[in-house]
Amino acid sequence: MPKILALDASTEVCSVALTCADKNWTETCDQPRSHAKVLLPMVDRLLKASGLELAELDAVAVTNGPGSFTGIRIGLGIAQGLAYGAKLPVVSIDTLSVLAQGFSMSHPERTSLTLVPALDARMAEVYWAAYELTESGLSVALAPAVAAPEAMLDRLSAISAGRELVGLGHGWQVADTAVLAEVYTGETPSALALATAAAAQLPAAAPSTEANLVGLVSVEPLYLRNEISWNKRERIRGQ
CATH class of the missing domain: 3.30.420.40 (ATPase, nucleotide binding domain)
Incomplete structure (x- = not known):
């Protein structure tokens, strides 16, 4: 199993997993609307538990939707930021x-x-x-x-x-x-399942130039709703 950091923030429950060979470290947080606050500390704890540095990993994996509009953006933003800083590719899998x-x-x-x-x-x-x-x-x-x-x-x-x-x-x-x-009905996305799915899609070669790196960390969200629908939803929630 490649060394993959996986993050899911697409639903009310967020989770992080770190895989390395036959070892796995996972953490889950069931605190809705707290993903932006808890995800990075969760990542830090798993890296410390594994003894690995972020730059030693092979990739960062993230769910790109569908799901919570805000959660998807938080997950993608954190995954891309971590990956770009450590010069790692991002693998996105739908929720x-x-x-x-x-x-x-x-x-x-x-x-x-x-x-x-x-x-x-x-x-x-x-x-x-x-x-x-x-x-x-x-x-x-x-x-x-x-x-x-x-x-x-x-x-x-x-x-x-x-x-x-x-x-x-x-x-x-x-x-x-x-x-x-x-x-x-209680099933939620698992970051460990995300890491497993991402391992099969891991790019064959690591980025060697700045241009390659920008391309490898670029991820498109899968919202399934257009902007008009999301704006309508926000208006309804604000009433």
Whole structure:
């Protein structure tokens, strides 16, 4: 396993993981709206526990959404700042696939499932996707999207024949779970699952020039909502 620092701040629960060979260090904080305050101290504690310096790592990994608009920006900003200062590449993974990866790691005996992570997107919508879990690993069945719960269920009904659907995440608290064989509404993205997923996408070569470095730390957020929708949400919250 490469030496990867992974940060997730995309939901109310934030987490950090540090991997090195067969050793892992993790920390989780369930304090909504405190991500900007707690993430860097969490990183410092894991680095001290591991005895590693940031510059000794192979990469920084971060979830780029969908999820909390503010949390995504905080996570990306901290990850990019740490990576740029230490001349490390950034690997970004979407939040929904990290949820699926976490379930796969926690249930290694389970295969032949369709995992359906869903997060409450507010405004009567959910962020969701579907992944096939087989002995070969995870593959995308339906790409990340934002939709009303009813629209999500319509899409799932079209692919559900002969499949065992497993729901993950708090988005299923606002959707009908009758289509599911199982549901785990308490599942949150795991930084350790993020690090595991990022290891497979790690760039083959380290940056050698300033231009390369700028490119390798550039990460695009996956909001799934356009700016108009976010402005509408902020107006509603302000009323």
